[in-house]
Amino acid sequence: MKIIKKLALGLGVAAAAQMAQAADSGFDLKTVDPEADRIALQNYFKSRFPQAEVSDYVNGIYAVDADSREQWEELEEFPPYEFAVEEGEVLFNTPFANGKGYADCFENGGVGIRQNYPYWSKEEGTVKTLEMEINECREANGEKPLKWAKGDIAKISAYMAWTSRDKEINIEIPADDPRAKAAYLDGKKFFYAKRGQLNLSCANCHVQGSNIRIRADLPSPQLGHTSHFPVFRSKWGELGTLHRRYKGCHKDSRSKPLSHQVEVYRNLEYFQSYMNNGLVINGPGARK
Amino acid sequence: MRKLTTSICAAGLLAMVTAAPVVADGHEDKLALGKAVYLNKSRGNCISCHAINDPDATQAGNQGPPMISMKMRFPDKRMLRAQIWDATKNNPLTIMPPLGKNWILSEEEIDAVVEYVYQF
Numbered sequence: 248m249k250i251i252k253k254l255a256l257g258l259g260v261a262a263a264a265q266m267a268q269a270a271d272s273g274f275d276l277k278t279v280d281p282e283a284d285r286i287a288l289q290n291y292f293k294s295r296f297p298q299a300e301v302s303d304y305v306n307g308i309y310a311v312d313a314d315s316r317e318q319w320e321e322l323e324e325f326p327p328y329e330f331a332v333e334e335g336e337v338l339f340n341t342p343f344a345n346g347k348g349y350a351d352c353f354e355n356g357g358v359g360i361r362q363n364y365p366y367w368s369k370e371e372g373t374v375k376t377l378e379m380e381i382n383e384c385r386e387a388n389g390e391k392p393l394k395w396a397k398g399d400i401a402k403i404s405a406y407m408a409w410t411s412r413d414k415e416i417n418i419e420i421p422a423d424d425p426r427a428k429a430a431y432l433d434g435k436k437f438f439y440a441k442r443g444q445l446n447l448s449c450a451n452c453h454v455q456g457s458n459i460r461i462r463a464d465l466p467s468p469q470l471g472h473t474s475h476f477p478v479f480r481s482k483w484g485e486l487g488t489l490h491r492r493y494k495g496c497h498k499d500s501r502s503k504p505l506s507h508q509v510e511v512y513r514n515l516e517y518f519q520s521y522m523n524n525g526l527v528i529n530g531p532g533a534r535k
Numbered sequence: 536m537r538k539l540t541t542s543i544c545a546a547g548l549l550a551m552v553t554a555a556p557v558v559a560d561g562h563e564d565k566l567a568l569g570k571a572v573y574l575n576k577s578r579g580n581c582i583s584c585h586a587i588n589d590p591d592a593t594q595a596g597n598q599g600p601p602m603i604s605m606k607m608r609f610p611d612k613r614m615l616r617a618q619i620w621d622a623t624k625n626n627p628l629t630i631m632p633p634l635g636k637n638w639i640l641s642e643e644e645i646d647a648v649v650e651y652v653y654q655f
Binding site: 444445446447451452455456459460461462463464 | 582583584594595596597598623628630632633637638639
């Protein structure tokens with residue numbers, strides 16, 4: 248019993264020490280401070296890559312690696328997501344069987360609102376993502392929900408991001424509902440905790456390990472991570488959602504990936520998006 | 536008693552002499568296994584983070600230090616083995632997976648990869 252206690256204590260101390268190094272505010276509800284975290288992360292990358300502009304981090308690895316930027320700029324001359332955005336626009340504007348449409352479900356007719364997602368819903372006590380609300384809109388109007396990872400949902404989301412380009416990301420953590428901060432904290436913990444057979448945290452590759460080669464690949468910096476989703480990945484040869492990417496990353500660490508839109512993935516999206524406050528939406532994006 | 540000791544010694548000596556070539560072959564096999572473990576993505580995949588001066592190890596990553604001066608850096612080979620088995624012991628934040636502790640490699644594969652990198 249004593250041994251178990253000691254071990255548990257040791258693990259706790261190790262975990263705490265680990266986390267303390269990774270971000271500036273704490274890992275419990277009393278000490279966690281989202282705004283301090285956001286500034287600490289920006290400062291971290293400012294000192295890591297002094298030549299990169301903070302506003303350029305929405306372009307991922309291309310903000311900090313000149314060689315890959317050149318290839319990417321060539322790719323962007325004929326953006327591979329162009330047709331998907333057009334198809335998304337058609338899908339978005341095609342009425343449901345009951346005559347209503349997506350525009351009726353969202354603020355401002357669904358145009359130029361991507362920067363406010365994900366958001367904390369007090370009524371439902373959970374983080375709501377854009378994709379989640381696209382499907383809720385369908386179901387509320389008697390339509391079947393779309394599959395989460397790719398296809399129509401990614402196209403609609405891409406069109407909605409497209410109409411929001413250059414809008415400043417504005418994620419709020421309402422002070423009058425402590426559950427919102429708890430959701431942020433849950434996402435933050437997920438990001439910094441080690442997991443899977445390979446014992447990797449998201450931070451291992453995307454904070455400490457960013458822009459350092461893993462074989463021939465350069466992992467992107469965490470700052471700016473969600474701004475360009477959904478994304479057209481050359482590896483996929485198509486558009487995919489943020490949670491599709493989360494699942495892939497999760498699998499690469501030899502963890503068992505979770506399902507699309509599970510609470511902790513939404514909380515992770517909430518945390519990551521909050522980190523990007525002040526940067527702009529540039530979705531859909533193109534990546535390797 | 537003395538006779539017994541002598542015969543055991545003799546048997547031991549004989550075994551050593553006859554086993555010697557087998558040991559040499561075994562070492563070559565071990566190095567080959569170590570190299571395969573080092574390069575193979577689904578095994579050790581050491582190359583994803585550590586450069587090594589082997590002509591077959593192209594496009595190595597640099598998340599971790601290159602495999603040079605290994606004998607100088609690890610005069611005690613067992614320390615190298617321990618680092619591969621569980622690097623989190625020295626640094627809980629390390630990106631290096633605990634290859635032994637998390638059963639990523641077998642003990643035999645770890646022995647082999649130690650021998651392989653110890654040449655550099």
